[in-house]
Amino acid sequence: MAGQNGSNGKSKASKKTKQSSSILSRLSAQDVAVIAAILSDSLKVQSVLIDNDQTIQVVLQGSLKRKTATDKLVEQISDLSVGEVLKAILNTAK
Numbered sequence: 593m594a595g596q597n598g599s600n601g602k603s604k605a606s607k608k609t610k611q612s613s614s615i616l617s618r619l620s621a622q623d624v625a626v627i628a629a630i631l632s633d634s635l636k637v638q639s640v641l642i643d644n645d646q647t648i649q650v651v652l653q654g655s656l657k658r659k660t661a662t663d664k665l666v667e668q669i670s671d672l673s674v675g676e677v678l679k680a681i682l683n684t685a686k
Contacts, residue, residue: 630652634654635652636652636654637652638651
């Protein structure tokens with residue numbers, strides 16, 4: 593069945609696909625790496641700066657080193673109070 597403009601309804605879908613592939617073809621390897629790092633939480637936005645000329649700078653921060661077991665432990669207990677951490681340590685020592 594034809595749409596209002598005489599098309600078969602596929603033009604919108606194919607137009608979206610063309611736009612998506614056009615955007616993806618413009619991304620550099622560095623762009624893809626940054627996007628992947630942000631999506632995987634390897635990079636976090638530290639600040640967004642806008643100056644008087646309305647130039648925008650986005651400052652990203654991350655680490656290339658792999659997390660050690662200690663790093664993972666510290667991350668897990670970072671929301672606990674010191675008392676809770678000491679209590680957990682003393683209970684595991686028994």
